[in-house]
Amino acid sequence: MDFSAPFLTRYWSHLLSALIGFVIVKFLAQSLFGKERKRRLSDDPARQLDLDRDEDQDEVQGVPGGPLSSEDTTEHIPYRLKRYTEKEMFRRAEEFYRMMDERRTVRFFSDDAVPLGVVHTLIKTAGTSPSGAHTQPWTYVIVQDVNLKHQIRELVEAEEEINYRKRMSATWVKDLEKLRTTWEKPYLDIAPYLIMVFKQTYGVGPNGERLNHYYSEISISISVGILLAAIQNAGLVTVTSTPLNAGPALRTLLGRPINEKLLLLLPIGYPAHNATVPDLQRKDLKDIMAVM
Amino acid sequence: MDFSAPFLTRYWSHLLSALIGFVIVKFLAQSLFGKERKRRLSDDPARQLDLDRDEDQDEVQGVPGGPLSSEDTTEHIPYRLKRYTEKEMFRRAEEFYRMMDERRTVRFFSDDAVPLGVVHTLIKTAGTSPSGAHTQPWTYVIVQDVNLKHQIRELVEAEEEINYRKRMSATWVKDLEKLRTTWEKPYLDIAPYLIMVFKQTYGVGPNGERLNHYYSEISISISVGILLAAIQNAGLVTVTSTPLNAGPALRTLLGRPINEKLLLLLPIGYPAHNATVPDLQRKDLKDIMAVM
Missing domain, CATH: 1.20.5 (Single alpha-helices involved in coiled-coils or other helix-helix interfaces)
Structure with a gap:
């Protein structure tokens, strides 16, 4: 040319x-x-979830460089923490490990009452979790009402039955028959409380304006980890269940606002006298840790 | 026209x-x-994370109905857990709450050594977490090597500098100047260990086949919540940071496989003698809990 x-x-x-x-x-x-x-x-509120995702995290953060908290912009105060001797630290770490190692997901509950005040303290403990930009994007809804618990059970079981009838293979269902596991979740009636863990996909400011929540799923899951430790420490048990198919119906049933999404459902109570758990092993330390 | x-x-x-x-x-x-x-x-394996997202969770699950664990398919054994009196339960719950309420994100570390054996126990404790289908999709890489820590700092700070120079507004940067906050992260050199939390986006079976991991981000974040409780219990501190921009470079530096994605970076150690924290408040119980 x-x-x-x-x-x-x-x-x-x-x-x-x-x-x-x-x-x-x-x-x-x-x-x-x-x-x-x-x-x-x-x-789009549904898209807000994407804000937690990687493709967006590569751009401007709620917090520069990504520390989970934007605490940098507030006045500082001195921080003191009790320092243990090495021997005492070893003992405390080992004792806490043994306590947590006894934790198991338990599906067989006693219907014995648990004081509501204890549950309050457990939720306060979950609320000490760090969170992205200190947004604390969690709402813990405690259901103790017998009728409401039963309605929740019905909604969850309806979804579960569809899973068994349509979404699972015949072999799988047959395998489960031997173990008498079905879509039925009697513990949703039996456990004295159901803790419904709602993730706030965005916040609402003082003038009704929408506030972005960053890292909300990581934050609330960390909060739940602390809650599980608190539950175990109190001598109670739970099932960390994710009834997501039933999430929207449960949110409607409980009258929660649209910026809240059901992430987990944790029934809590004492284990049944004859409770059993699957004989599972945890990975060895060498399979989950590397030192460099 | x-x-x-x-x-x-x-x-x-x-x-x-x-x-x-x-x-x-x-x-x-x-x-x-x-x-x-x-x-x-x-x-891109890093993008596989989207598979854990909500739009996918509404479809067929690894586990029907979504319990975080597929424990149903294993033989059962009896489960016993020490039952406390109500008074004792209240005391334990309150004591654990007070301990966790003292936890703060701390960026000022002492360089005093912490026994590696304690860190082992902390990671074992994190490994007691429940996980989707019992996949335990976590790898905790402990970095103690001085040179490696410094290389990590350089990679994180390089990304952080870009945040400050290009991704943040002038006002924001100016606000931060008053607080002497910059992109510099000296604690990455000073803290005796950096815990690099890698999420396994998929597993690898005995014959090298790829295994789906469901709910891996929720699972590993719950595990980190338990780890934070263990760290606090041992009298140590951390920063729950999310250095995602630097994630791929850090994965390469540490030689981790492509099914692992850096989720969090937790430096741990004793707080510095003159450590400070931002004067932040937590939400009241009434703002994070509803009882029905």
């Missing part, structure tokens, strides 16, 4: 038209993609 | 050029955005 002056002189108007076409399309593309981008960042 | 036939006849070559410009740009845009989309869905 001849890019000399005569060529440009002859075809300048065509080149100009091509350039104009390019500019128009680029402008359209930018305004469209720009809008798409804006909507993802603010308008 | 005149769009009649004479106009079209006269300027057809210009219109054609504009059309060609449009088509070229559209083609380029599609191939670029199309590739980006495909990579997000399948090729």
Whole structure:
């Protein structure tokens, strides 16, 4: 091709038209993609979840560089923590490990009452968790009402029955028959409390404005980890269940706002006298840890 | 403008050029955005995380109905747990709450040594966490080597500097100046250990086959919550940081396999003698709990 002056002189108007076409399309593309981008960042509550995800985390953070807390912007006060001798530290670490190692997911509950005040303290403990930009994006709904517990059971079992009838293979269902495991969840009636763990997908400011929540799923799950430790420490048991198919129906039943999404359902109580657990082993330390 | 036939006849070559410009740009845009989309869905292991997300969780689960554990398919053994009197339960719950309420995210570390054996016990404790289908999708990499810690610091700070220089507003940076907060993270050199928390996005079976991991982000975050409780119980402190921009580089530096993705970076050690924390408050119980 001849890019000399005569060529440009002859075809300048065509080149100009091509350039104009390019500019128009680029402008359209930018305004469209720009809008798409804006909507993802603010308008669609379902998309807010994406804000926790990797593709967005590579961009501007609620917190620069990503510490889970934006505590940097507040005045500082001295921090003191009791320091144990090495011997005492070893003893405490070992004792806490042994306590947590006794924790198991238990599906056989006693219907014995548990004081509500204890549950309050357990939830306060969960509330000490760190969270992205200190947003504390959790709501713990404690269900003790017998009728409400039963309605929850019915909603969860309805989904569970669909799983068994349609979503699982015949072999799988047959295997489970031997163990008398079905879609029935009697513990949802029996346990004295059901802790419904709602993740706030976004916050609401003092003037009703929507506030972004970053890392909310990581944050609330860390909070639940602390809750599990508190439950075990109190001599109680739970099942860490994720009844997500039933989530929207349960949110409606409990009248929770649309910025809350059911993440986990934890029945809590004493284990039944004849409770059993599957004979499972945990991975060895060498399979979960590397030292460099 | 005149769009009649004479106009079209006269300027057809210009219109054609504009059309060609449009088509070229559209083609380029599609191939670029199309590739980006495909990579997000399948090729990049880091992107596999989306499989844990809500839109997928509403479909067939690894575990029907979603209990975090598939323990149902194993033989059962009796489960016993020490039962406390109500008075004792209240005392234990309150004591554990007070301990956890003293926990704060601390960025000022002492360089005093911490016995590696204690860290082993802390990681064992994290390993008692429940997980989706008992997959235990976590690898805790403990970095104690001085040079390796420094390389990690350099990688994290390089990303952090980009955040400060390009991704944050001038006002924000100015606000942070007053607090002497910069992209520098000296604690990554000072803390005796850096715990690098890697999430296994999928497992590898005995014959090298890929095993799906469900709920892995929830599971590992719960495990980290238990770890935070164990760290606090031992009289140590940490920063729950999410250095995701630096994740791939850190994974390469530490030689971790591609099914592992860095979720969190937790430096641990004693707090510095003159450590400070931001004067933040936690939400009241009434703002995080509802009873029905």
